[in-house]
Amino acid sequence: MELSTRTAHELHNMLVKKEVSSREITEAVLGRIEQVEGQVSAYITVTADAALAAADAADESFAKGDAPGLLTGIPVALKDNLCTKGVKTTCASKILKNFVPPYNATAIDKLANMHAVPIGKSNLDEFAMGSSTENSIFYPTKNPWNLSCVPGGSSGGAAAAVAADEAIVALGSDTGGSIRQPASFCGVVGMKPTSGRVSRYGLIAFASSLDQIGPLTKDVTDCAMVLQSISGKDPMDSICADVPVPDYLAALKDDVKGLKIGVPKEFFVQGIDSDVSAAVWKAVELLKSLGAECGEHSMPVMEYTLPAYYILAPSEASSNLARHDGVRYGFRSAQATDVDSMFQKTREEGFGPEVKQRIMIGTYALSAGYYDAYYRKAQQVRTLVRQSFEEAYSKFDVLITPTTPTVAFGLGERSGNPLEMKLTDVCTIPASLSGIPAISITCGYKNNLPIGLQIMGKHFDEETLLRVAYTFEQNTSFHKNRPALGRE
Amino acid sequence: MTEYEPVIGIEVHAELLTNSKMFCSCPVEFGGEPNTRTCPVCLGLPGSLPVPNRRAIEFVIRASLALNCEVKEYSDFYRKNYFYPDLPKNYQISQYDNPIGRNGWIDITVDGTVKRIGIRRVHIEEDAGKLIHASVGNESLVDYNRGGLALMEIVTEADIRSAEEAREYLVNLRAILTYIGVTNGKMEEGTLRCEPNISVRPKGTEKFGTKTELKNLNSFRAVYRGVEYEVKRQVEALQSGGRIIQETRRWDDDRGITIAMRTKEMEQEYRYFPDPDLVPMNFSAGLIEEQRSLLPELPQARKERFMKEFDLSAADAEMLTSTRAMADYYEEAVGAYPDYKGISNWIMGDFTRMLNSAGIEIDASKVKPVDLAGLLKMIADNVISGKMAKTVFEEMFNTGASPKEIVKSRGMVQVSSETELYPIIDQVISENPRIVQDFLGGKEKSFGFLVGQIMKYTQGRGNPQAVNQLLRKRLSETKG
Ligand SMILES: [Zn+2]
Numbered sequence: 025m026e027l028s029t030r031t032a033h034e035l036h037n038m039l040v041k042k043e044v045s046s047r048e049i050t051e052a053v054l055g056r057i058e059q060v061e062g063q064v065s066a067y068i069t070v071t072a073d074a075a076l077a078a079a080d081a082a083d084e085s086f087a088k089g090d091a092p093g094l095l096t097g098i099p100v101a102l103k104d105n106l107c108t109k110g111v112k113t114t115c116a117s118k119i120l121k122n123f124v125p126p127y128n129a130t131a132i133d134k135l136a137n138m139h140a141v142p143i144g145k146s147n148l149d150e151f152a153m154g155s156s157t158e159n160s161i162f163y164p165t166k167n168p169w170n171l172s173c174v175p176g177g178s179s180g181g182a183a184a185a186v187a188a189d190e191a192i193v194a195l196g197s198d199t200g201g202s203i204r205q206p207a208s209f210c211g212v213v214g215m216k217p218t219s220g221r222v223s224r225y226g227l228i229a230f231a232s233s234l235d236q237i238g239p240l241t242k243d244v245t246d247c248a249m250v251l252q253s254i255s256g257k258d259p260m261d262s263i264c265a266d267v268p269v270p271d272y273l274a275a276l277k278d279d280v281k282g283l284k285i286g287v288p289k290e291f292f293v294q295g296i297d298s299d300v301s302a303a304v305w306k307a308v309e310l311l312k313s314l315g316a317e318c319g320e321h322s323m324p325v326m327e328y329t330l331p332a333y334y335i336l337a338p339s340e341a342s343s344n345l346a347r348h349d350g351v352r353y354g355f356r357s358a359q360a361t362d363v364d365s366m367f368q369k370t371r372e373e374g375f376g377p378e379v380k381q382r383i384m385i386g387t388y389a390l391s392a393g394y395y396d397a398y399y400r401k402a403q404q405v406r407t408l409v410r411q412s413f414e415e416a417y418s419k420f421d422v423l424i425t426p427t428t429p430t431v432a433f434g435l436g437e438r439s440g441n442p443l444e445m446k447l448t449d450v451c452t453i454p455a456s457l458s459g460i461p462a463i464s465i466t467c468g469y470k471n472n473l474p475i476g477l478q479i480m481g482k483h484f485d486e487e488t489l490l491r492v493a494y495t496f497e498q499n500t501s502f503h504k505n506r507p508a509l510g511r512e
Numbered sequence: 513m514t515e516y517e518p519v520i521g522i523e524v525h526a527e528l529l530t531n532s533k534m535f536c537s538c539p540v541e542f543g544g545e546p547n548t549r550t551c552p553v554c555l556g557l558p559g560s561l562p563v564p565n566r567r568a569i570e571f572v573i574r575a576s577l578a579l580n581c582e583v584k585e586y587s588d589f590y591r592k593n594y595f596y597p598d599l600p601k602n603y604q605i606s607q608y609d610n611p612i613g614r615n616g617w618i619d620i621t622v623d624g625t626v627k628r629i630g631i632r633r634v635h636i637e638e639d640a641g642k643l644i645h646a647s648v649g650n651e652s653l654v655d656y657n658r659g660g661l662a663l664m665e666i667v668t669e670a671d672i673r674s675a676e677e678a679r680e681y682l683v684n685l686r687a688i689l690t691y692i693g694v695t696n697g698k699m700e701e702g703t704l705r706c707e708p709n710i711s712v713r714p715k716g717t718e719k720f721g722t723k724t725e726l727k728n729l730n731s732f733r734a735v736y737r738g739v740e741y742e743v744k745r746q747v748e749a750l751q752s753g754g755r756i757i758q759e760t761r762r763w764d765d766d767r768g769i770t771i772a773m774r775t776k777e778m779e780q781e782y783r784y785f786p787d788p789d790l791v792p793m794n795f796s797a798g799l800i801e802e803q804r805s806l807l808p809e810l811p812q813a814r815k816e817r818f819m820k821e822f823d824l825s826a827a828d829a830e831m832l833t834s835t836r837a838m839a840d841y842y843e844e845a846v847g848a849y850p851d852y853k854g855i856s857n858w859i860m861g862d863f864t865r866m867l868n869s870a871g872i873e874i875d876a877s878k879v880k881p882v883d884l885a886g887l888l889k890m891i892a893d894n895v896i897s898g899k900m901a902k903t904v905f906e907e908m909f910n911t912g913a914s915p916k917e918i919v920k921s922r923g924m925v926q927v928s929s930e931t932e933l934y935p936i937i938d939q940v941i942s943e944n945p946r947i948v949q950d951f952l953g954g955k956e957k958s959f960g961f962l963v964g965q966i967m968k969y970t971q972g973r974g975n976p977q978a979v980n981q982l983l984r985k986r987l988s989e990t991k992g
Contacts, residue, residue: 107559120558127552129559228558233788262563262790340788343593346602347556351654363652367595390593390783399785 027052028189029506032098032246035192039086039097046086046097049192050079050141053099057144057190060510063171065163066185068104069112070144075099082139093138094249100135101191103182104145105152106237107226108132111142115228116160117150119348119355119374129226130261131195131237131254138253143191147181150376151345152202152230154178155448158439159378166435167209168507169473173432176206176448182240183210188509193250194240199230200333201427201452203238204464208427208476211466211505213247213493214240216452218484219459220265222251223258229344231337232263234456243503244465244493248272251486267484275487278498281315283488286420290326291451291478296429303468303475304426307496311424314495321416321423325408326454332405333453334446335389335398341379342386348374410458417482422492425451427464427476455480463489466502474502513751516712518743519720520672521632522681526664526695527639527703528571534638534662535562535605542701546644546655554660556600561789564589568636568662569612569793571694574803575664576613576634578692578810579685583800587612588792593783598641598654606665608784610792611635618688619812620680629681630669639663664694670709670720675740679732682706683834687811691836699730706735711756712746721746722756726770728763738763742770814839822852831860837875849885851892858884862902866909878912879905887915894975895919896926928975933966933982936974940965941986951987959983 027035027049038044054072061067082097102108105115107125109132114120128136135142149159157165157180165180167173168188175184179196183206186194196203198216207214215238222237229235239250255269287308292301312318350356350370357369375383389398416423428448438445455462460480467477477496481489497503530540536553552560576583590608613634619626641659645652666685672678686697686704697704706729711721726742729735741763746756761770786792809817811833818829818839833839838859845855859874863884867874887905890896896904896919907918919925927933940962941948951958962983967974 113558115558123558125552125557125559127557127560225561226559229789231788260563261561339785343591343603343783343785346593346595347558347600349595349597349602351597352555352600353557363597387783390785392781392783395783395785 026056026189028056028192030192031242032095032192032249035098036092036094036096036249039082040092042086046079046082046139046141047076049097050075050099050143053143053189053191056188060168060188061190063166063509064168064184064188064190065165066101066146066181066188066190067144068114068116068147068160068162068181071111071142074111075141075143078136078139078141082141085139093140093253095135095140095193095253096138097141099141099143099192101143101146101182101185101194102132103148103179103194103196105148105197105228105230106132106195107228108142108145111145113145113228115151116148116162117375117379118161119370120228121161121355123354125226127226129237130223130258132226134254135195140253144185146179146185146191146194146196149178149180150379151228151341152178152197152199153341153378153382155201155205155445156433156435156438157181157206158435159376161376164435167432167473168509169211170432171509172434173473174209174435176209176428176432178202178206179214179240180206183207183212183214186210186212186240186242187507189506192242193246195237195250195254196240197227197230198236198238198452198456199234199337200456201449203240204427204452204462204476204478205448207240207464208466208474208478209432211474211502211507212240212242213244213463213465213503214238215247215251215463215486215489216455216461217251217255217486218461220263220267221461221484221486222254223256223261223264225258225260225264229340231340232344233340234333234337244490244497245273245276247463247493248276248490265484270487272486272490275490276494277491278495279315280311280492280495283316283422283492284420285311285316285318285492286321286416286423287318288321288323288326288416288423288425290323291425293429293447293450295447296426297431297470299468299470300426300428300430300475303470304424304477307467307477308424310499311492311496314499316492319420321420323412323416323454325405325412328405329409329454329457330446330450332402332409333449333457334385335402336406336457338382338386339389339399339402340386342383342390345375345379345383350374406457409454413454413458413460413480421481421488423480425478425480427451427478431470431473431475451478459483461486461489463493465493465496466505467496467500468502515715516747516750517715518673518739519670519711519713520678520739521670521709522668522672522678523707523709524666524682524685525705525707526666526689526697528568528662528664528694529696530565530568530571530662532565533660534565534568534636535660538660540661544657546653546657549657550659554600555656562605562787564790564793565662570799570803571662572612572634572636572664573795573800574692574806575666575689575694576616577800577804578688578807579613579616579618579631579634579666581613581616581631581634583613583795584610585795585797586610586792587795589787589790590784591787594780596640597652598643598659600641600656600659604637604640605787605790606637607635618681618684620677620684622674622676622680627677629671629677632667632669634664634666637663637665672708675736675743678708678739679736682735683732684811687834691808691811692806693836699732702730708735708739710739710742710746712743712750721750722758724756724758724770725760726763727760727773728765730765734763734765737765737768738770741768745770808836811839818842822846822856824852824856828856828860832856835873837873841874841881844881845885848882849889851885851888854888855884858888858905862905863909866906877909879908880912880914883908883914890915890919894926894928896924897976900924900926900972924973926975927970927973928978930982933970933974933978934986936966936969937979937983937986940969941990948987948990952990
């Protein structure tokens, strides 16, 4: 079996037993990148030298007999909106095309400290704004299951890299579904942890109150390993909570007996693909047969989550992205003649259309006279969404829904229809608004494209999510499938 | 002709005496090479996040309580969005709907009348960097050393009606803030910045006129002169049929005028919204009470106590309590030797003059309070004369030595005994027979000359009273 197709937990065991070196693994992954990256375009930057140096450091650490970290020696793809010291971090935007951060994101530091192997910076929609990775200024990423389809977004590069074995695991970021939706489209596991579980320090902000770093992996065990490696309080992020980090690997139990699972009907939206719906219900039936108690539920406020999200996220973005002005770093327009024109031209030339549109929407929503009608109203919806989840969790341990209403769509198919594009996030946005954790795993296929199952849990209860996902995985074989890419 | 009255509100920004900046751990110091005290957070680099400085928040709670404000349990941070190159994120983290302090007041006294000035709000925010326009070419540079420092903003109600009230408000405010130790309040260094909003309206009317905002007032005197000028300018403009433009004006201290900086025809749109990077603050009653318990006796109360306890005039007591350091100094000195009036005169006289010319505050002086008290006691005990004391004090000020040491090492002890003085007096009498004859002939003026000669021989150490008395006695004997 090729090393690049293995999971992190398999490789971790092999490394510990000295059956393989990190250099061998890293070279295998770099070889796989060489083989398929031309078709997939998962990366903006491949950091082969840094990867091999880290691999050697990991091997040295194994040789010395240091206690290994869970990801020591494991190649990791990093979404290119995570600051990496000395390595370009572009956000797939012209405005940051040559930005080299002088510091690491906290999550990156945690991986670096355990000698994880940074294999490259993965592609995304510009500033994480989009659902298809078509909004990258570099190139769109392709879905490894079908190269004429999108991988989802905005962490499309990370999801595609893991699905195509161009990385063992990846870190992405999720604002309204940017980990879960591409995980679903690419047939990998993706988790958005609870808000405050993982430090956001060094994640280039899109919408601060919604942004969260999380894992994209080949299976649930790897997801637990990555989550374990990046969680915990950080003095650099005041939202990051002082809540003890449990042993997530210990939570991986093949047992859902007595667990209460709710299925909120509002997530089976109008226009949902009946095959997606059927696959999700089949999964629910399976969990039922394994001893879970499943019941239908209603959350009427869900109808308002999409509009509320598309007020709140752009509002925060309009302010977060103001700092990209050409003064201190990044792109500066050559057309500037004075301070005002430097601001205007730099931003006019530096941002793509989707980003500009969201900045304008957000600027409008925060303006005096509109604030109450838009921003404040949307915050009120957010409060109602939270209450609605609290009520649901008084009856259920987890909620199960589709991750997306359809499987991956064709490249260019929805770029002319922004509303349809945004509807792909309708099932993932509610968890983002309420700050709860959610995971997407594969529960079927349609036309050889993966179907995603979303499991949502209580605040800081990633353990139960992992347990349900793990049980499902142990009793199915979807997670073992890989796209044929390059192996036909 | 219509009579106008000024309507003035004042915004003050005070730099807080924290060790580190408001949202990062960069140190707070004055001066230094540009951009050496910066980090990803205060440079607003992509991905960086603010973490609030707890001490700064406590300082603002303490200041709010000292200014008689309500401090509610809930408070939060807002973003104030506007583009300017000295503002690294192009938004300033500030407060809006829920400032730490609100609805307070302080009392000021103008022409013997007490007036209450309302404090609308006290809030916390971060400072911006400093734009430097290069001397060569048309480049502008930015120094972010100051960027992100913790600032407190204090906004009054539009209660102020004259330049005198404006200055008096500021003197009182500064005294309170320095008393409670939250700022060093140096207007010249810009750690206390005062920006009055000024408008005028026909006397007896309610509606506010168009206001202008004044900047660059770097001393109490500049505040007084700037406000006085601006009020006069507005009144004259209106009386001659002109109108006032809403704008920011800069005070030019050398020319004594205000100059338009930028016009604010429209209310600027700041798009305030709660900062999603920061959790709201929830102050426990315990925290608020702890800050209240840390409040010292405030200037007003101390002034009144000084008047009663040390029998000082209102003016003297106000002067002595104008800073906490001076009031502490005074109390320590009178505790060592209770010459209330004498010590007060010394502090407010020569001592203050010398402090001013040395450019230091009283607590930085080498003269210990107990030594000032000792000096006063030596005068009272006739050990030295008042004139000698001035020389001794100068040395105390320069070296920090005690008056006893100085008097001893310089041999400055006063000469007042008969055994020491008679030989000198006799010598002077024998050397100046004609002057003595003149005196005996009724020329009183000649007496002064003889005293001068004696003082010369004693190198100024002669006790004037003793010299007078003994010389007169000898001369009357001569006459006889
Ligand atoms: Zn800093």
